[in-house]
Amino acid sequence: MAARGERAAGAAPAGRPRRPRLRAWLAEHRDAAAGSLRRLAREPLSSLMTLAVIGIALALPAGLHVLLANAQAVTGGWRGEARISLFLERGVDPARARALRRELAARPGVRAVELVTPEQALAEFRRLSGFGDALDALGENPLPATLVVTPAASDPEALVALAARLRALPEVEAAQLDLEWVRRLHAILALARRGVAVVAALLAAAVLLVVGNTIRLEIQNRREEIVVTKLIGGTDGFIRRPFLYSGLWHGLLGAALAWVLVEGALALLAGPAARLAELYASAWRPAGLGAGASLALLAGGAALGLAGAWLAVARHLREIEPA
Amino acid sequence: MIEFHAVSKRYPGGKEALRGVSFRLGHGEMAFLTGHSGAGKSTLLKLIACLERPTSGQVLVDGLNVGRLPRRRIPQLRRRIGVVFQDHRLLHDRTVFENVALPLHVAGHRGPEVGRRVRAALDQVGLLGKERAYPVTLSGGEQQRVGIARAVVNRPPLLLADEPTGNLDPELSREIMALFARFNQVGVTVLIATHDIALVEAMGRRRLVLREGRLVEGAAEAA
Numbered sequence: 001m002a003a004r005g006e007r008a009a010g011a012a013p014a015g016r017p018r019r020p021r022l023r024a025w026l027a028e029h030r031d032a033a034a035g036s037l038r039r040l041a042r043e044p045l046s047s048l049m050t051l052a053v054i055g056i057a058l059a060l061p062a063g064l065h066v067l068l069a070n071a072q073a074v075t076g077g078w079r080g081e082a083r084i085s086l087f088l089e090r091g092v093d094p095a096r097a098r099a100l101r102r103e104l105a106a107r108p109g110v111r112a113v114e115l116v117t118p119e120q121a122l123a124e125f126r127r128l129s130g131f132g133d134a135l136d137a138l139g140e141n142p143l144p145a146t147l148v149v150t151p152a153a154s155d156p157e158a159l160v161a162l163a164a165r166l167r168a169l170p171e172v173e174a175a176q177l178d179l180e181w182v183r184r185l186h187a188i189l190a191l192a193r194r195g196v197a198v199v200a201a202l203l204a205a206a207v208l209l210v211v212g213n214t215i216r217l218e219i220q221n222r223r224e225e226i227v228v229t230k231l232i233g234g235t236d237g238f239i240r241r242p243f244l245y246s247g248l249w250h251g252l253l254g255a256a257l258a259w260v261l262v263e264g265a266l267a268l269l270a271g272p273a274a275r276l277a278e279l280y281a282s283a284w285r286p287a288g289l290g291a292g293a294s295l296a297l298l299a300g301g302a303a304l305g306l307a308g309a310w311l312a313v314a315r316h317l318r319e320i321e322p323a
Numbered sequence: 324m325i326e327f328h329a330v331s332k333r334y335p336g337g338k339e340a341l342r343g344v345s346f347r348l349g350h351g352e353m354a355f356l357t358g359h360s361g362a363g364k365s366t367l368l369k370l371i372a373c374l375e376r377p378t379s380g381q382v383l384v385d386g387l388n389v390g391r392l393p394r395r396r397i398p399q400l401r402r403r404i405g406v407v408f409q410d411h412r413l414l415h416d417r418t419v420f421e422n423v424a425l426p427l428h429v430a431g432h433r434g435p436e437v438g439r440r441v442r443a444a445l446d447q448v449g450l451l452g453k454e455r456a457y458p459v460t461l462s463g464g465e466q467q468r469v470g471i472a473r474a475v476v477n478r479p480p481l482l483l484a485d486e487p488t489g490n491l492d493p494e495l496s497r498e499i500m501a502l503f504a505r506f507n508q509v510g511v512t513v514l515i516a517t518h519d520i521a522l523v524e525a526m527g528r529r530r531l532v533l534r535e536g537r538l539v540e541g542a543a544e545a546a
Contacts, residue, residue, distance in 0.1 A: 024431050024433060027433045028431065028433075031428075031433075224412070224414065225414050227412075228412050228414060228425070229425065229429060230398075230401075231372070231374075231401065231406060231412070232401060232402070232406075232425060232426040232429055232473070232477075233397075233398040233399065233400075233401035233402035233426065233429055233430065234398060234429040235395075235398045235429075236395070238429055321374075322374055323369075323374060323375075
């Protein structure tokens with residue numbers, strides 16, 4: 001980013017070998033980075049307040065992301081609830097129905113198959129519907145044998161495809177896939193994901209503005225220094241650098257604070273969540289940010305800080321000219 | 324070192340600060356720029372350091388056409404010019420050492436070389452013992468000498484000073500001027516804007532006199 005300014009700075013006189021020049025370039029960056037950090041530490045209270053604002057703004061989307069990831073993990077454990085009911089043709093005899101049950105149970109994508117004979121179905125219907133007298137009047141059992149298939153997959157597309165394949169079997173008269181709740185759940189999760197993305201985008205913009213404003217104030221406070229540096233031949237890159245590093249530190253430290261906030265909140269929730277899971281006889285335990293999301297949080301914070309500083313620097317540094 | 328060819332400068336408000344100024348200042352020369360306040364002294368110095376651009380005419384510094392210098396090359400010009408201000412323009416949150424080291428840092432110098440050159444510059448202005456002091460703890464004359472040390476630490480071939488003795492008593496002013504004369508002796512071209520006529524006459528150097536933006540005296544010498 002400041003590469004052009006660096007070259008223009010011509011740190012080393014022409015003809016000097018390249019390596020010392022690279023070393024000088026690295027030294028300048030190290031100085032600027034360390035100087036910005038010292039400046040941040042010089043006013044700990046105001047720095048902390050700015051970092052807290054950035055940290056909270058970043059902690060919200062990070063925390064929502066963790067909640068969503070946990071919700072997905074929990075609902076993933078419910079996939080056994082999806083069922084495909086296969087109503088067999090009337091002519092299929094019980095022995096063939098039992099054989100078919102074994103065949104289907106051995107198929108890939110099928111977790112379990114249960115056979116419900118017409119007699120069991122009738123008994124259940126009688127028990128649940130309260131139409132027992134009406135059924136007696138029929139004289140003959142109108143219900144077919146049913147195979148209840150528990151699929152291994154949980155996503156709606158795979159379930160629909162499996163149901164279609166099963167429906168094509170010659171013994172099957174009709175296949176009914178109870179998909180509505182699966183679809184609804186997935187729709188809710190998709191909505192939540194979109195919501196988290198919107199919140200994250202808004203809060204990222206807030207971080208950008210907070211850092212931009214902080215750097216703008218810093219530029220104003222150091223106006224005289226900028227003027228003098230320009231007077232004695234400081235390049236734009238040289239003048240810009242400490243402010244860009246300041247933005248980077250604000251973003252990075254704010255993200256670190258956000259990480260602490262999220263992990264802290266999770267630690268507070270871990271006990272009650274575990275008890276709840278126990279009550280459901282579930283082995284599920286809430287997961288934290290994990291390495292990937294933690295890294296993304298820190299990198300995202302640093303990038304936002306740098307971008308915010310860049311915005312402020314681009315707008316305000318050029319206005320300050322010695323006169 | 325410095326050449327002005329029919330240089331005029333009109334500010335946006337319509338005020339004409341310089342009108343058709345032409346002169347030449349050779350390498351290693353030392354000259355005073357005098358005139359009433361508002362005569363255009365500061366503007367002339369600003370044109371040399373590319374703090375302002377001429378409305379018309381040519382300003383050459385060491386053969387470089389300063390009026391047409393692209394923005395990104397201005398820093399290189401300014402590193403070859405040491406500038407001393409009436410109000411010193413020191414950074415008050417930094418020590419004397421850090422103030423004087425700033426031009427070296429800006430030019431990419433690091434390490435023990437910086438300390439050596441800062442101390443050499445402070446030695447030349449007689450402030451070697453004050454490197455850890457903050458500017459506010461120094462007297463006006465000392466602050467001005469820190470400003471001079473900062474202007475020369477990078478060993479620029481050209482030294483400009485805008486009313487460097489404006490706030491100092493006559494004796495301190497003479498000391499400061501003697502300091503400039505010493506730098507001139509080792510080959511630095513020096514141009515000093517001042518309205519202290521008595522001091523200028525005592526120094527017995529070339530005089531460039533501005534009146535209402537025109538150069539009325541001193542243009543011909545050494546040209």
